[in-house]
Structure formats: C-alpha cells, structure tokens
Amino acid sequence: MHRLNAWLRRHPMVVDSVWALVVLLLGLLSDFSESDRQLYGGLAVSLAIAALMVVRRRYPDLAAAGGTALGLGQLVLDIVPGGSSIGYLVFAYTGAAFGSPWASRLVLSVGLVAGPLTLWRFDSSTDSPPGDPAPAGPSTWQMVFVAVLMSTPFVLCWAWGRLTRVRGAYLVELEDRAARLERERDAQSKVAVAAERARIARELHDVVAHNVSVMIVQADGAAYVLDNSPQQAKEALATIAGTGRQALVEMRRLLGVLRTSETAEEYVPQPGVEELPELLEQVRTAGLPVDFATSGEPRELPRGLELTVYRIVQEALTNVRKHGGPGARARVAVDFGDRDLEVLIEDDGRGSTAEQLDAGGADGPGHGLIGMRERVGMVSGSLDVGPRPGGGFRIRAVLPLKTAS
Structure with a gap:
C-alpha cells in the first residue's frame, strides 16, 4: 500500500485522469436526459472539463483560465449546468493551490460571481411565455441567499487551495532547512575531524621530538664515557636503539595526518x-x-x-x-x-x-x-x-x- 501511494504521488496525472473520468460519467448521465441541443452542448462541456482536469496540475493556469472561459461560454450559449459542473470547483481549488497569483485571483473573482450569474441566467421564473402572467417568484432576499449559497462552494474550494499552497510552502521550507542543517552538521564534523587531526599531529610531533632529544643526550653521553666506561656506553647505545625504534613507530603513525602551520609550541613530553x-x-x-x-x-x-x-x-x-x-x-x-x-x-x-x-x-x-x-x-x-x-x-x-x- 505504501508503494502504491508513493507511485501515485509521483504520477499525479493518473489520479487526475481517474477523477476526470468520474466527472465525465456524471456529466453524461445528466446530459442524456436533456433535449438534443442541450445534449450536444452538455457533452462538449463535459469533455472539455474532463480534459482540463487531466492536465490541471501540470498546467494549473491553463486549467483556471480554461474553466473560466468554459463557464462563461455556458452562460452565453444557454447550456444548463449538468453533473460535470462539479469540475469548476476543482478548477477553483487548482488555481488557488498551484496556479500563479493572477490565476488565484481570477478563480476567486469568478467563484464570487458564479452563484449570482448562474441564478440570473437560468432562473426558471423568468422563462414564462409571452402574454402569460409571470408566476410569483421568490423574494429579493431569498434570491440573494440562494446566490450566496451557490457561490459558497467555490469560495471554500479556493480557501482549501490556499491552505494547501501555504502548507506546501511550509513543508518545502522545512525540507530546505533540514538539508541546510545536515550540510552544516557535515561541515562541522569535517572541521572537527581536521582540527582533531591537527592537534594529534602536534602532540605526536612533540613525542617524536622528545624521543630524538633523548637519543641526542644518550649519544653525547656514550661518546663521553666510551673510553673510560665501555659498559655505560653500551647501555647508552641500547637506549638510543630502543628510543629510535619507538620514534620510528611514531613517525609512521604520523604519516597521513594533516598538520597546521602552528608549530611554535614548546616541545614537552605529553602525559601518559x-x-x-x-x-x-x-x-x-x-x-x-x-x-x-x-x-x-x-x-x-x-x-x-x-x-x-x-x-x-x-x-x-x-x-x-x-x-x-x-x-x-x-x-x-x-x-x-x-x-x-x-x-x-x-x-x-x-x-x-x-x-x-x-x-x-x-x-x-x-x-x-x-x-x-x-x-x-x-x-x-x-x-x-x-x-x-x-x-x-x-x-x-x-x-x-x-x-x-
């Protein structure tokens, strides 16, 4: 299930195509119950809405502008909204969540006037034949209430889209911050390693310098007592050999360790x-x-x-x-x-x-x-x-x- 969700997140057009098919089926069910003129017009609108829904996340501005033009075309051509008109709510969400600022403002403006325009254009109380008395219609306040009620879903979808945009921007900022902190942590670790290696190099340098100093002192002493006390000279030479081997080991361990240029420290034996x-x-x-x-x-x-x-x-x-x-x-x-x-x-x-x-x-x-x-x-x-x-x-x-x- 997790793999399926991850795959769907990587292929959003597949999800949008499924929803577009559902909206198209709803439109077809409502369009076939209309007259021939309404049938062909409704089929064209349903197909256009489904096509825009498929590409809405790849081309959000196109979906917002196309949906607006399609809705205005319905009003002009007197094509009664059908089941596929639910796609206009999707376009309002898309423009707010993924579109440019102008697309977001466009879908909000269209959503606010969608209810009043639809009610005015398709109000059945104004369609009585000439000469017949007009039936008593709803009052003005009732008309206003219905118009506001019809525009509310568009505004809510737009607000949902804005919330999605803000949440997405927040998540991107968190990811950028996490990546930046990770880079800084790695850089600090590298700096710490370099500084520690430099400190180790200085300490080992002090150890080797101490061993060499001991060798020099022993060599001078051996030369001084060589004629009068050969045994002491022999012991001094043995000490020199042991100290030299030890210094050689320390020098081999020193290879590969970076060292800074601060070498002006006093050479003293280090603690053990x-x-x-x-x-x-x-x-x-x-x-x-x-x-x-x-x-x-x-x-x-x-x-x-x-x-x-x-x-x-x-x-x-x-x-x-x-x-x-x-x-x-x-x-x-x-x-x-x-x-x-x-x-x-x-x-x-x-x-x-x-x-x-x-x-x-x-x-x-x-x-x-x-x-x-x-x-x-x-x-x-x-x-x-x-x-x-x-x-x-x-x-x-x-x-x-x-x-x-």
Missing part, C-alpha cells in the same frame, strides 16, 4: 598512563567519584600509545561530567594483555547518546567521540561506545601493542 592517577585525582576534586583499576603485567608503552590512552580517559571522564548528571560515578580499568591494551570507562549516570557526544551536548558543538575515533584509528585500534546495561554509558578501546621494528 603514569599520569592517569593525577588526572583521576583532579576529576575527583571536581566532584566526580572515580574508581581506578589495572590488570595484567604493566609494561613500558610507546609514548604515542600512552598519550592515546590518557586522552581517551580524559575525554570520557569529561563526557561523564557533562552528561552523567548528579550523583554519577565512574570507573576506569586498564588491562595489559599479551597483544593489546584494553581501556574501559563506564559510568552509572543518566548517560547520553553517541550523536550528542559527537555534537558536544548542551554546552555547544565540540569534538566528543570524534577525537577518540581518530586517536584509536591512528594506532589501528577499535572503539566501542554505547549505553551500559543497567544505565549509564560505556566506552571500550582496544589498542594493539605490536610495534614496528
């Missing part, structure tokens, strides 16, 4: 897993109770991976503070596996949807989960977000621990 207790203490001080637990065997991680863990926890707890509501509690768990690192942040608050977090919530547009997805994607990890069973929100990130050598 070791700084999580400090972060959680700050959050507790701000009024959000947080439990923290670790499992598995802790180990040294690449600075870029540590930074990713820190930022994910930081962003997740920020979202809890924004959307968790009063009385919410949070839990952070870090599991060191053999091949991956799992970070779990969940709360028991009222929660929020992923779309709201992406949009920044009630505080205005922000990065939300966009930044998390970008960070996790940079280390080839996976991110799972959604409502928590029993209430609240849950964020789970799995980050691979394989490093390139």
